[in-house]
Amino acid sequence: MSEVEQNLAEVRERIAAAAARAGRSADDVGLIAVSKTFPAEAVREAWEAGQSVFGESRVQESVAKIAELPGALRWHFIGHMQKNKVRRALPLFELFHGIDSLDLAQAMDRIAAEDGLFPRVLIEVNVAGEAAKFGLRPEALDRDLDALLALPRLQIEGLMTIAPYAEEPEASRPHFRSLRELRDRLAAHTGLPFGTLSMGMSGDFAVAVEEGATLVRVGTAIFGSRGKGL
Numbered sequence: 001m002s003e004v005e006q007n008l009a010e011v012r013e014r015i016a017a018a019a020a021r022a023g024r025s026a027d028d029v030g031l032i033a034v035s036k037t038f039p040a041e042a043v044r045e046a047w048e049a050g051q052s053v054f055g056e057s058r059v060q061e062s063v064a065k066i067a068e069l070p071g072a073l074r075w076h077f078i079g080h081m082q083k084n085k086v087r088r089a090l091p092l093f094e095l096f097h098g099i100d101s102l103d104l105a106q107a108m109d110r111i112a113a114e115d116g117l118f119p120r121v122l123i124e125v126n127v128a129g130e131a132a133k134f135g136l137r138p139e140a141l142d143r144d145l146d147a148l149l150a151l152p153r154l155q156i157e158g159l160m161t162i163a164p165y166a167e168e169p170e171a172s173r174p175h176f177r178s179l180r181e182l183r184d185r186l187a188a189h190t191g192l193p194f195g196t197l198s199m200g201m202s203g204d205f206a207v208a209v210e211e212g213a214t215l216v217r218v219g220t221a222i223f224g225s226r227g228k229g230l
């Protein structure tokens with residue numbers, strides 16, 4: 001068994017255990033293997049171990065990688081999207097997790113209309129209100145919600161968050177809970193499901209699953225460490 005294969009098995013087991021603790025089905029939690037900075041060969045290894053969905057956070061890097069790999073692989077864009085990269089990215093990714101401003105959403109909607117696409121997206125929420133983070137603050141989401149929902153091309157499927165960095169996984173729990181509660185309020189207010197909650201990374205995905213994550217984004221625990229700041 002390769003190291004990536006072994007890591008994947010371990011991560012899947014931990015997801016299943018966390019789901020069981022919360023009385024949820026593990027089938028309701030999707031695992032995104034975050035392959036940013038790792039070469040196509042590492043992705044291929046994970047693919048051969050049964051992993052089908054991969055996460056990338058830089059358009060430039062992913063264009064080359066995606067072209068090298070079988071077309072059956074599925075890709076999610078999990079990072080901050082620059083407006084000048086939207087057209088290039090739209091046909092490559094099946095879900096965009098990092099819609100972090102009304103401005104970006106409007107640009108994406110306009111380009112999607114020009115190119116005949118209906119992108120699936122998640123709104124990134126900065127639930128902890130960290131100054132240096134991307135994402136809409138909850139109060140900004142309240143303000144921009146109607147304008148976001150009015151965009152005809154974007155299919156808004158739910159919310160995404162990145163918890164503040166912490167050593168202890170438990171430190172992320174209140175932020176994940178806030179995102180779920182915010183989703184419940186939005187769903188009640190709009191009558192739309194907002195069914196997807198993308199939250200949890202290598203350090204805290206088990207806690208995220210306990211708090212209702214339907215997608216977890218796991219890089220390091222599958223592929224190994226990337227070095228600082230990436």
Ligand SMILES: *Cc1c(COP(=O)(O)O)cnc(C)c1O
Pocket residue numbers: 034036057078079162200201202203217218219220221230
């Ligand atoms: C890099 C990244 C991840 C994965 O982080 P790990 O700690 O390596 O699991 C998840 N989500 C986003 C948005 C990322 O940029």
